[in-house]
Amino acid sequence: MTRENLADASTTLESAADETGDDDAAERLASLADQLDTLATRDRDPDHGRLARIENALNDLEDTDVGDSVESAHESVVAFRETVEGV
Template identity: 55%
Template sequence: MTRQELATASDLLASAAEDSSGDDADRLADLSAQLDTLAERDTDPDHGRLARIESALGDVQSDASDDVAATIDDALDAIHDFRETIEGV
């Protein structure tokens, strides 16, 4: 069962990683992989896991170029859209 919003966020972060360098590129690639895994799991991820990913993205975004920051913002929007579909907090 694919969670399309998380898959979209993963694709956006993979693109942002390609447009970045160094530690930021590595972090974005790792976060992209995490979201890809979460998109394909049998169960929904919990809010806490997604909040940690969002926090990590905020850290990377603050130092990113304008183009990469905009792509991260789009990914965050997709994650927020998904979070609205799950119960909890």
């Protein structure tokens, strides 16, 4: 199964981290980008719980100055999560 959506979300969040003027948000965005990059390249798919935690973190960051980018990344995570079997 392709994890292109997770890789896209990671790239989007990396750019958002560079563009934001909020240091705390930049750190959180960069951390989420790293997590998504790892999930996109590892051997097995992430579970729904891990993806849900990432989505919650993205929800918290949608009110930042880079909210449009965060929302775009969130949509990519949701698109991938719809392909994961289970709950």
